[in-house]
Amino acid sequence: MTHSIISKSQLEGAHRLDAEYYQPEYLVLRKNLDKTGHIKLWRDIDGKFITGPFGSEFNTENYVANGKFRYVRGKDVKDFFLTDEDNVYIPNEDYSRLKKYSLSEGDVLVSVVGTPGIASIVDKAVQPAIFSCKSTAYRTTAINPYYFIAYLNSSYGRKLLERSVRGAVQTGLNIDDLKDLPIYAPAEHDQRVVANNVEQAKTAYDESKSLYSQAEKLLLEALGLEDFQSGGELWSVVHLSEVKTANRIDAEYFQTKYEQVIRRIKDIKHSTLGEISSFVGHATQAPYDERGSIAVLAQKHMKRNLQIDVDGFDNFTNDDLIKKNDKKYVLKNCDILISSAGEPGLTSVWMGDRGQKVIPGSFVTVARLENGAEPLYVGVFLNTVAGKLQFERNYTGSVQQYVYPSKMKDILVPILSEKTQQKIAELVRESHEARKKAKELLEEAKRKVEELIESK
Structure with missing residues (x-):
């Protein structure tokens, strides 16, 4: 049995009586930090904590499309860098009113609710932006922010923030929890060595995004949709035969933006997703088994750049629990994965990462391509506006939107020349390699922080 023996003075000093706070793992981390002789509490570093605006100060219904002023939500805060896959924006007047919450380059954002303790650094590409109450910002020139973000994401920063989390159902961190975090502040030279890794990772990460954007641009240019703007007409003329074919009579289905995209695809060689699969x-949802060896993939593991977050797999099953008719859904290399709910139409491609055996959950649809279709090309297309609008047209449900596999089969896929498909696929592969390099550099940065601490 794992246990810790704590003196009464330690209990009073920490203002915590719960056993979780005194787990041996946390005590070892704190002991290692104390041995370095270079520890400060976060509150004692010269800097400024900024808490986000209360939810009542901004109504999320006021988001605007393609605006200038970004609103950074709690879910945008990821390890090291903010995600920009699903940005939202606020009107100019709201930004001006809430400008005291605006972010600056080098600010550190820490999530304090939801999944508390995730830390990101703000770069100039994010600005102008404000952040929500789901995070706390920290601004300082007293410690290298790129070193600091590596420390917060190392086992020391992450685990000791985890130690401070409060609550059972709704967990969170308050401002004093952050201020009481012990910070290892080595010599400026050592900070610079770690910071270099993080900055190089950011460069590789940006290169990855640029390469993927090039793939999308090449595809849309080939379709003549690079400057596509959905029509603003509030009406459309539809023949009775079209209503009968679609088996739909709602006006939403016959919006002109959908017809514009479909007409463009039909003007060139094309197939349906069903025809090339x-x-x-x-599959039906297999029961979980914590000792299972087959990972269960959910939408949360899927990324819009077609990659899969294999490190995020947290549920498993085994072969005996998968129904006989569902065994074909155990993933094969180059399978197309499409989210049916949550964010219907979100597409990723399984590339056999690490040889892991995986089966999707019931809300992820599998399209197994055949007839020479290039999976990375198809994946890029399905995530462009031309693919997303086709999925959107087939949404069912008002509260929980859903797209059935039977409707996915009818999605039109343009068949561009093999040379163009391969060029698009190659750009995606280069994008994934750049992201892999970024990840390796970040792992090295965390490892350097831990080695600096443990070498003392």
């Missing part, structure tokens, strides 16, 4: 469907 051996099957399109999803």
